[in-house]
Amino acid sequence: MTELASDLYMLVAVLGLALCVAYCGQPVLCQGAFVSAGAFGVAHLLGVGLPLAAAVLLAVAIAAVLGGIVAVLTIHLPRAHVALSTWAIAWLAYTALQSFHWLSNGADGLSLPVPIRLHSGILHLSFTLTEGVHLGVAAVLCAGVIVALARWERGVAGLQAAALREGPALAGTLGVPVRARRAVALICAAALGGLAGAGIALLASAAAPADVSPLLSLQLFVAALIGGAAPRVWAPVAGWAVVAAIPHLAGSIAAAAEVPAVGVDGVLTAALLGLVVVLRGPVGRLLPIVRGRPRAASDTSDAGAVVPGTLVARGVSVRLGDATILDGVDLEVRPGEIHALVGANGSGKTTLLRVLSGTLRPTAGQIEFRDADITRTATARRVRAGVTRTFQRPAELPSLTPYRQVRLAALARGRDADGGWALELTDLDGHADDDPRSLTGGEQQLLQVARAAATGAAVLLLDEPAAGMSADERQRLRVVLRRLTERGVGLLLVEHDSSLVADVADRASLLDGGRVVAHGTPHEVVPALTGSGTSA
Known part of the structure; x- marks a missing residue:
């Protein structure tokens, strides 16, 4: 019973870590440090005479504050650096x-003091x-977290x-505050x-x-990573079931080989991590696509409604080193209006789009x-103010149908919008529930x-939208661009x-x-450009 309770408490830690790893794609490797903050925090707080409930809440708050500090330190880092830095934090805490x-x-x-008793003056309970x-x-904590995750x-x-x-x-570009989330x-x-x-310390x-x-x-990371192959609420549970079996398997192997079980634990965990990394991509591609709800007809009442606005760049310069x-x-x-920006490769067109969209700050x-x-x-x-962009190469969200993708974009308006009208605008409504x-x-x-249109933005920055299109698709694009204007x-x-620029652009x-x-x-x-031996 003690072992099962300990495993369930640890499942709570896995479900929490799944928020970062499986859902948000952040490889956080210091969950053990937060577990230790709760364990040693509640031990110290009970030692100074705090009531049990207050000690647990304060220990959890300490762990959350440490999580906030780690977030501030790592929020600007790429994923590989997040993994390395949080792994270093795990070692630092240990x-x-x-x-x-x-x-x-x-x-x-x-x-900790034994026996540990909980007193509630409000409820007149003591046990x-x-x-x-x-x-x-x-069990109640696990069920509560699982229900909350499912709703979320x-x-x-x-x-x-x-x-x-x-x-x-x-x-x-779809209005999601990436760092804040x-x-x-x-x-x-x-x-x-x-x-x-805290629960494990109180139990032991x-x-x-x-x-x-x-x-x-x-081990917690491996369990959450297994869940990351299938970001559904049941996946971290399955991941922890696999990882929880490691100590039992390690004990059997250690007894047979007459070696320390701790060393075998580490070898099995590392082997499982390698296996998960190798199989995660193929398994993810076999998972079903998340389907969206039927589109609401009421959303067409303000379909594509925008508040017009002019975007102006004045004296924008970008310098990288001496360049x-x-x-x-x-x-x-x-x-x-459609304002075409033309120039040879390397002339700075995409850099200007990055500046205008906010992903790059200008030097001046x-x-x-x-x-x-x-x-x-x-x-x-x-x-959310009204300016967004697209990319040269189509950026994909493979687990979401086209409908769910435009609905996500529509949420940038600050309400639970539908966004299905954007698929009709681009003649993609027949593919709303297809595998993207x-x-x-x-x-x-x-x-x-x-997606860009569904944000409700008044200005769209389109980076080579005709790339890879057939002649028929380019004609569809011409119609879509005019519908937007x-x-x-x-x-x-x-x-x-x-030719596309000459057909659709106003300036x-x-x-x-x-x-x-x-x-x-x-x-x-455009003739000035083509005369220089380059294409638009």
Whole structure:
């Protein structure tokens, strides 16, 4: 019974870590440190005479604060660096527990008062935390976290987490506050880890450094990573069931080979980690696609409604070291117009789109939208303000149908919008519930446009939307672009197809060496470019 209760408490830590690893795609490897914060925190707090409930809540709060600190330290890092830095934090916590006697009483650990009793003056209850009570409490905690995760998974947060996991850069262009969501996930994971640690310490009436070694962090990560292959609420449960079997298997192998079980534990965990990494991709591709709810007809009442606004770049420059990528660029994107930005490869077109969309800050200059300075506004906030972009290569969210993708984008408006009208706008409504990986290259590009339009943005920055399209798909794109301008949307079109530019653009600017060298109509600007031996 004690072992089962301990496993259930640890499952709470796995479910918390799944928020970061399985749902948000962040490889956090220091969950064991948060477990130790809960375990040693509750031991110290009970030792100074705090009531049990207060000690547990304060220990969980300490773990959550530590999670917030780790989030601040790692939130700007790429995923590989997150893994390395959090693994270092796991070792740092373990070393601190071993080194500072006042913190952990050395290798012997801290003992908790026995028996541990819970008193409630409000409810007039008083009972001892027996093994049976612990088992019931652990089961209730697991059930509560699983229900909360299931509800979270089916809601708006679940959609946003899918975007964070599969395309963080794309998530930003759809109005998802990437860093804030990841920070919240890490804080919640730390709090649940602290709760698990407190429960295990109370169950064992002790907290010892050996119980929270970096191996525990690795095992918790493997369990959550198994869940990451299938980000559903049941997957972390299955992952922990696999990992929980390791000590039993290690004990049998150690007894047969007459070697220490701890060493076998580590070998089996490492082998399982390697197996999961190898199989995670193929298993993920076999999983069913998350289907969306039927589209609501009421959403068409304000389909595509935008508040017009003009986007203006003034003297925008970008320098990287000694290289000047953009040099004093002036540009204006007006409501209901298509402004083509043309130039040779390497002229700075995509860099300018990154600056205008907020993913890159200019070295000098100013970006204004609706007469407000948005130069330092983050990408997600800029989307909600009314400016977003697409990418040269279609960014994919393979686990979400096209309908769910545009619904996610529609949420950038700040309400539970449907967004299905965006698929109709791009003639993709017949593919609303298809596997997105079955779409052609041209349909993937149209889906990019549909997602961007569904945000309700007044200005769309389109980076080579015709790339990979057939002649028929390019004609569909022409119609879509005109439909958008009829709704009052301003488009900045970066495109190498000079015939498409000439057909749809109202104005054009020629970028050469990071500078705008010509403004005018497409027929004035594009011939100047094609005459120089390059394509638009």
